[in-house]
Amino acid sequence: MLSAIEIKRVCKNFGSMRALVDVDLEISPGEFFALLGPNGAGKTTLINIIAGLSLADSGSVNVMGHNVITQYQQARRNLGVVPQELVYDPFFSVREVLLIQSGYYGIKHNTLWVDEIIERLDLTDKANANMRSLSGGMKRRVLVAQALVHKPPVIILDEPTAGVDVELRQTLWDFIKQLNQDGHTIVLTTHYLEEAETLCNRVAMLKEGRIIALDSTQNLIGKLVSGNSVKIRLLPDNLPLVLQPLKKNCTNGLYELRIDNYAHIEFILSALRSENIHIQEMHMQQPDLEDAFVSLIRNSGNKLQ
Amino acid sequence: MTGFLTLLHKELLRFWKVGFQTIIAPMVSTLLYLLVFFHVLETRIEVYPEVAYTVFLIPGLIMMSVIQNAFANSSSSMIQSKISGNIVFVLLSPLTYRAIFFAYILASIIRGLLVGLGVYLVTLIFFDIPLLLPLWAILFVILGSAILGALGLIAGILADKFDQLAAFQNFIILPLTFLSGVFYTIHSLPAGWQYLSHLNPFFYMIDGFRYGFFGVSDISPHISLLIVSICLIAISALTINLLRSGYKLRQ
Numbered sequence: 001m002l003s004a005i006e007i008k009r010v011c012k013n014f015g016s017m018r019a020l021v022d023v024d025l026e027i028s029p030g031e032f033f034a035l036l037g038p039n040g041a042g043k044t045t046l047i048n049i050i051a052g053l054s055l056a057d058s059g060s061v062n063v064m065g066h067n068v069i070t071q072y073q074q075a076r077r078n079l080g081v082v083p084q085e086l087v088y089d090p091f092f093s094v095r096e097v098l099l100i101q102s103g104y105y106g107i108k109h110n111t112l113w114v115d116e117i118i119e120r121l122d123l124t125d126k127a128n129a130n131m132r133s134l135s136g137g138m139k140r141r142v143l144v145a146q147a148l149v150h151k152p153p154v155i156i157l158d159e160p161t162a163g164v165d166v167e168l169r170q171t172l173w174d175f176i177k178q179l180n181q182d183g184h185t186i187v188l189t190t191h192y193l194e195e196a197e198t199l200c201n202r203v204a205m206l207k208e209g210r211i212i213a214l215d216s217t218q219n220l221i222g223k224l225v226s227g228n229s230v231k232i233r234l235l236p237d238n239l240p241l242v243l244q245p246l247k248k249n250c251t252n253g254l255y256e257l258r259i260d261n262y263a264h265i266e267f268i269l270s271a272l273r274s275e276n277i278h279i280q281e282m283h284m285q286q287p288d289l290e291d292a293f294v295s296l297i298r299n300s301g302n303k304l305q
Numbered sequence: 306m307t308g309f310l311t312l313l314h315k316e317l318l319r320f321w322k323v324g325f326q327t328i329i330a331p332m333v334s335t336l337l338y339l340l341v342f343f344h345v346l347e348t349r350i351e352v353y354p355e356v357a358y359t360v361f362l363i364p365g366l367i368m369m370s371v372i373q374n375a376f377a378n379s380s381s382s383m384i385q386s387k388i389s390g391n392i393v394f395v396l397l398s399p400l401t402y403r404a405i406f407f408a409y410i411l412a413s414i415i416r417g418l419l420v421g422l423g424v425y426l427v428t429l430i431f432f433d434i435p436l437l438l439p440l441w442a443i444l445f446v447i448l449g450s451a452i453l454g455a456l457g458l459i460a461g462i463l464a465d466k467f468d469q470l471a472a473f474q475n476f477i478i479l480p481l482t483f484l485s486g487v488f489y490t491i492h493s494l495p496a497g498w499q500y501l502s503h504l505n506p507f508f509y510m511i512d513g514f515r516y517g518f519f520g521v522s523d524i525s526p527h528i529s530l531l532i533v534s535i536c537l538i539a540i541s542a543l544t545i546n547l548l549r550s551g552y553k554l555r556q
Contacts, residue, residue, distance in 0.1 A: 014556075048556075051397055052396065052397070052555065053393060053396055053397065053555055053556075054555055054556050055551055055555055055556075072399065073399035073401070074399075076397060076398060076399040077399050079397075081393075081397050083390075083393055085390050087389060087390035087391045087393060087394075088389075088391060089386075089389075089391045089394070090389070091318065091319050091322055091323075092315075092318070096318075100311055100314075100315050100394075101394060101398070102311075103307055103308060103310070103311025103312075103314070103315075104308050104311055104312065104394070104395065104398035104399070104400055105308070105398055105399060106307045106308050106399070107307070108307050146394065
């Protein structure tokens with residue numbers, strides 16, 4: 001089947017800095033895909049290469065089967081990109097910006113679709129306002145709208161919710177989820193891992209220009225974080241000997257104990273009772289992407305694919 | 306074609322929306338030059354027989370304003386887009402390198418012509434200016450503004466800061482314009498300077514343009530046309546290649 005995005009052995013250096021090293025990645029149509037990694041991992045560089053904003057030193061990238069260099073026009077018609085930086089053209093209003101952007105893609109009369117995206121992104125009140133007068137959140141919505149004027153099948157969002165308030169973030173995600181349900185392939189980078197966890201079906205993690213993990217969100221969490229755990233604070237602060245093997249760690253008197261199944265809880269409680277130790281505080285801990293991310297970034301030597 | 310027309314339209318709107326600064330202001334400064342030179346030199350110099358100095362000066366000043374504004378248009382548009390980052394909207398689009406080139410150049414030509422035409426119309430109120438061969442004048446004004454539009458695009462692409470662009474403007478464009486025969490005929494210069502003037506492509510633009518007004522020029526207008534055309538082709542090829550390579554635009 002045709003890939004939405006196909007990246008083959010892409011390398012990119014900036015001087016002596018290796019920004020991307022032999023990156024291979026295939027994203028299927030209709031996926032909701034997250035690209036994660038610490039700052040400087042190469043996420044934006046990779047997105048820029050897909051978008052044609054940056055040129056790879058070697059390797060190839062196709063968008064919907066079109067090479068981004070040799071068939072750049074077709075590739076770009078199939079791609080909408082929301083850049084990370086809040087860039088805007090101060091000479092124009094929101095509607096003008098969207099109609100101009102449509103024209104760049106060869107679309108002459110796009111008023112109906114432009115009005116629809118303006119409405120769906122809640123920009124109606126600001127449609128005729130100059131870009132300069134908009135708040136950061138509004139500018140972010142315009143950037144999303146600009147990426148959609150030509151109804152691209154593949155949409156890339158580079159940290160679209162950075163610096164955006166909670167309410168707008170929710171609106172934005174609902175909108176993007178809707179786009180995904182309508183059949184658009186979505187690729188995003190984000191620092192809010194819970195977003196990737198709730199939205200994306202597949203995740204790639206980048207570190208120092210290499211993909212160190214690539215799997216479905218569930219599998220990745222499963223692979224990296226073994227089961228649930230419970231955190232307890234004890235009085236007196238003394239973990240019974242029989243519970244020591246379950247101890248994962250202890251910070252500020254809060255013990256984290258592994259529980260492979262719920263019967264384990266009864267075992268822990270009875271062990272504490274028999275030594276007359278009371279529980280002062282208790283939290284159940286479920287594995288999440290954050291844990292997976294942290295543990296991966298800590299020991300990225302072992303490549304998981 | 307829609308992509309090219311949209312970018313052209315956007316480039317035109319960009320200067321039109323601040324027309325006071327991009328069209329009226331340069332007209333006023335050009336007319337101020339004229340006023341000062343008229344006051345100081347009108348009765349002292351006669352460059353061509355039967356042609357008063359101010360009347361000789363007017364085509365030169367028109368061409369100077371065309372040159373400066375054509376350069377300013379593409380260079381400032383490009384560097385502003387680069388520095389503010391909104392150049393990505395053009396770079397992300399399927400616009401071809403040629404479409405981008407022609408849209409920027411045509412916008413530069415149009416701004417240059419608007420300023421030039423404005424100066425011409427205002428001076429017509431006060432002076433009797435012959436326009437013997439209008440087609441020659443139009444040809445040179447279009448070629449000249451196209452060359453400067455392309456140079457502006459190159460400068461805008463190469464410069465990383467407004468500083469560097471100002472240096473390009475003040476140390477290259479301005480001296481080449483001032484020393485090209487805007488204010489004098491090169492026959493009034495010593496032999497060495499005359500020779501140097503012949504190496505300045507701006508000289509041919511202004512001399513050819515002036516030929517359109519008076520039917521007289523320092524050198525044959527055909528030679529000027531040939532040299533100006535070669536310059537335009539060479540600079541255009543350079544600019545299109547720069548855009549194609551993505552130098553300083555696509556890292």
